[in-house]
Amino acid sequence: MKKIITLLLITILLGCEEEIKVNKSLLTDNPIDISGSWTIESVFQNEMDITLNYDFSSFRLDLNYNGETPSTYAITSDGSVPFATVVEDGSWAFDNLLYPLNIHFIQGDTMTVELGEALYSTGNTTVVLEFNLGCSENVYAYHLTKNESL
Numbered sequence: 001m002k003k004i005i006t007l008l009l010i011t012i013l014l015g016c017e018e019e020i021k022v023n024k025s026l027l028t029d030n031p032i033d034i035s036g037s038w039t040i041e042s043v044f045q046n047e048m049d050i051t052l053n054y055d056f057s058s059f060r061l062d063l064n065y066n067g068e069t070p071s072t073y074a075i076t077s078d079g080s081v082p083f084a085t086v087v088e089d090g091s092w093a094f095d096n097l098l099y100p101l102n103i104h105f106i107q108g109d110t111m112t113v114e115l116g117e118a119l120y121s122t123g124n125t126t127v128v129l130e131f132n133l134g135c136s137e138n139v140y141a142y143h144l145t146k147n148e149s150l
Contacts, residue, residue: 030121031068031097038063038127038144040081045140055079061144063092070094073105082140084131085111103129116141 040056042049058078064071074089090107094100100119105111116128129142 029098032094032100032119032124033065033068033122034119034124034127034146035063035065037061037147039147040142041126041145042143043140044143045138047141054081056081059083060147069097070103082133083142084113084129084133084140 038061040051040059042051043054043056044050055078058076059081060076062074062076064073070093071091072089073092075083075085076088085105085107087105087107090105092106093104095102095104095112101115103113103115105113111131114130116130117126119127125146125148127144127146129144130139132139
């Protein structure tokens, strides 16, 4: 009797093979896109808000792409802003195009900046950049907002 039930169950399971339909486009990974112009929303030094200590209002970071690959950056600011790189323009890259943890600003030397939050393939309106300026005791976290009006 057990053999008959087992055979019946196997027959039922094998007879119910339906092809599972999957939208293949949902299974593909797309490169991260943070192209555009970014302004400073807030800045923290060792988790203390220092936004009001500097005039960040004129700071702008423009990130450009060549196709789907990060290419050049440009920084504009009317005042002195302590940022990861003092070079106003150069090239930049992710450490991994699909799942980046760091951004590399390249102009002669390379300055590596850690991403403080996960990025998405599209629709990023905020970016958090974390770095130190030579002293590992002082960690800066720059909260940037995408400037949609430019």
